Amino acid sequence: MSLSTPLIPRHDMAGGNVPGHVNADGVYVPTSEERTAYQALHIPWAEQVKYGYYALYFLCGLLFTFLITNVIWKVRTRYNVKIPLYSRAVALLRLLTYPQLPVNKWLSLLWTFGPLGPNLLLLAGLLFVSAFTWINQYYYYPPYYGSAPLYLRSEWLAMATLPFVYVLGSKRNIISVLTGVSHEKLQVLHQGAAFNFTYMSLVHTIAAIIRARQEKGLVYATQTNEVYVSGFVALSPLLVLFVGALPPFRKSFYEAFYWVHIIMALFFAGALFWHGYKLLDSDAYMIATIVLFLLGVTWRLVMMFLDNPILHRATATLIDEETIKLMIPTLYIKWSPGQHVFIRFSTVRPLESHPFSIATVPRPDEQSNSVRNMVFLLKPLSGFTKTLFEDVRANEGKVTYKVLIDGPYGGAGHDLRAFDSVLVIAGGTGITWALSVLQDLAYYGKGQEVRMIWAVRHTDALSWFEHELETLQKRMPSFKIQIYVTRENPRSTATISVDETKEHHPADEGRSIPIDTPATELSMSFDKTHKFPSNPGRPYLPALIEEQARTTQGSLSVACCGPPSMLVDCSNAVTKAQIGILKGVYPELNEVFLKSESYGW
Incomplete structure (x- = not known):
């Protein structure tokens, strides 16, 4: 008609x-x-699936690019192969990857800002889906002529993202295998992919509501069309997942967030099957998501079984009022420098597992079939670590627990061995990560120059590591140690006047130096009996890193573990060094690589 x-x-x-x-x-x-x-x-209904294909091409193209990058990196670090134009190309790439915004407590309420690189990828993804959604302004058919094109475009763009959301959130996953990027570094991409998925899902939902209102109304649509009902059921856990994963909720209620996240993710997957079952390509996306996710879960469970044929025994010792030393002998687990494991204690909040960095690496004389000691240093803050601290203190400062170990994950690997000079920077208990990196260089390095900068609150902490640091100095004659004490206990034998207005710059040697302490504490005491001299105040990392870059011949790696502000300083200082390489400011320096690890994700 x-x-x-x-x-x-x-x-x-x-x-x-x-x-x-x-x-x-x-x-x-x-x-x-x-x-x-x-x-x-106009726009045939069945042909709208092409927008999902476009998203897949984009995402798989990025994945392939990072696969090639990972292969080049392995060749560079393991075989030290000279690659034409490598130095300048890598400097340019890192110039676009490393920069970080200063820590802002208000911005951090909305997003966990890290290096520029991952955020550029997420911005590209956001622009991609937005362009395919909105540039074609044919948004709706006339009433009763079928599902709105806007509704369908956003649906398929979201569905193509779904497998990546679930895989990026898994501890063991195929993306980590292909790219060499550990799960904790992928978390920002997991959150960004989830944001795009939620964004497209909301566009999809709103377009469906507008279409219903143009016809017989939303109430009539929900009464006569099951797709509307299942859609709202699926949207509910998705919004809980999204809001609950925002930094204020995730960081303040991590234990609750963890379980709610898992339950809502499973609920959402089931509701999505109900919503889109046998609808064009929906089944393929959902089945791919479930298969890839279950493969990751199965892989993780199998490794946990192989690594824990019996529960490990962990001895927790109270070193002082701020630190617990945890030692776990193991015959089954192999690990590399800078890695962490998730530990579940059988008698202390057994439904939870928490990540801890390993402070040691196996020595050359420790064979693969011999017992090796995993050592951890835990700083009780709140939540689980505070509960563990109170339990150890209640048992006279030493307790043995049965624990289940999941891991190891992440780490610096053996990449740092390939560099001519290594600068290791640690803040507070970040020394646990740094120690394993230093031990690996001492045991297996090529004799490169190694320097460590450690910022710690109190000189008491130095006694924990004096023996280990002395051992490292004996094995690495070129090993240099600089320690900065940002606060001090009032009981000490020497008093040093401080000026609170500046950080400790290398040019300030011999002058009064700033200190991270309240204005009322204008004199600090330092125990001078420690074997390693210390400087009061925070280290001025930009100048220290620039000095290291200026004096390095060949390649330099900066390895940093500490609080967010320290990581920002290191990232931006290393970014500045990339500019120096491109401009020829450092004629003897051909590469600066940054390896960073934060306290949490």
Whole structure:
């Protein structure tokens, strides 16, 4: 029937619509053939799946790019192969990757800002889906002519992202294998992919509501169309996942967040199956998501079983009022420098597992079939670590627990061995990560220059590591140690006046130096009995890193573990060094690589 043909209003007894006639609202209701013909002239319903393919091409293209980058990096670090144009190309790439914004407590409420590189990838993804969603301004069909094109475009863009959301959130996953990036570094991409998925899902939902209102209303649509009901059921856990993962909730209620996140993710997957089962390509995306996710879970469970044929025994010792030393002998687990494991204690909040950095690496004389000691230093803050601290203190400062170990994950690997000079920077208990990196260089390095900068609150902490640091100095004659004490206990034998206005700059040697302490504490005491001299105040990392870059011949690696502000300083200082390489400011320096690790994700 032509749209210009005179029409006589007609509707059925139930108030519904009769195809080929005008309904009670005065709107023509097309027949199935007319609806199909109209869509064929404009945007066919079944062809909308192409937008999902576009998203897959984009995401798989990025994955392939990082696979090639990982292969080049392995060749560079393991075989020290000279690659043409490598130095300048890598400097340019890192110039676009390393920079970080200063820590801002208000911005951090909305997003966990890290290096620029991952955020550029997420911005590219956001622009990609937005362009394919909004540039084509044919958003809606006339009433009763089918699902809105806007509704369908956003649906398939979201569905193509779904497998990546679940895989990026898994501890063991295929993306980590292909790219060499550990799960904790992928978390920002997991959150960004989840944001895009939620964004497209909301566009999809709102477009469906507008279409329903243009026809018989949302209430009528939910009463007569199960797709609307299942869609709202699926949207509910998705919004809980999204809001609950925002930094204020995730960081303040991590233990609750962890379980809610898992339960809501499973609930959402089930609701999504109900919503899109047997609808064009929906099954393929959902099945791929479940298969890849279950493969990761199975891989993780199998490794946990192989690494824990019996529960490990962990001895927790109270070193002081701020630190617990945890030692776990193991015959089954192999690890590399800078890695962490998740530990579940059988008698202390057994439903939770928490990540801890390993402070040691296996020595050359420790064979793979011998018992090796994993050592951890835990700083009780709140939540689980505070509970563990109180339990150890209640048991006279020493307790043995049965624990289940999941891991290891992450780490610096053996990459730092390939560099001519290594600068290791640690803040507070970040020394646990740094120690394993230093031990690996001492045991297996090529004799490169190694320097460590450690910022710690109190000189008491130095006694924990004096023996280990002395051992490292004996094994690495070129090993240099600089220690900065940012606060001090009032009991000490020497008093040093400080000026609170500046950080400790290398040029300030011999002058009064700043200190991270309240203004009322204008004199600090330092125990001078320690074997390693210390400087009061925070280290001025930009100048220290620039000095290291200026004096390095060949390649330099900066390895940093500490609080967010320290990571920002290191990232931006190393970024500045990339500019120096491109401009030829450092004629003897051909590469600066940054390896960083934060306290949490």
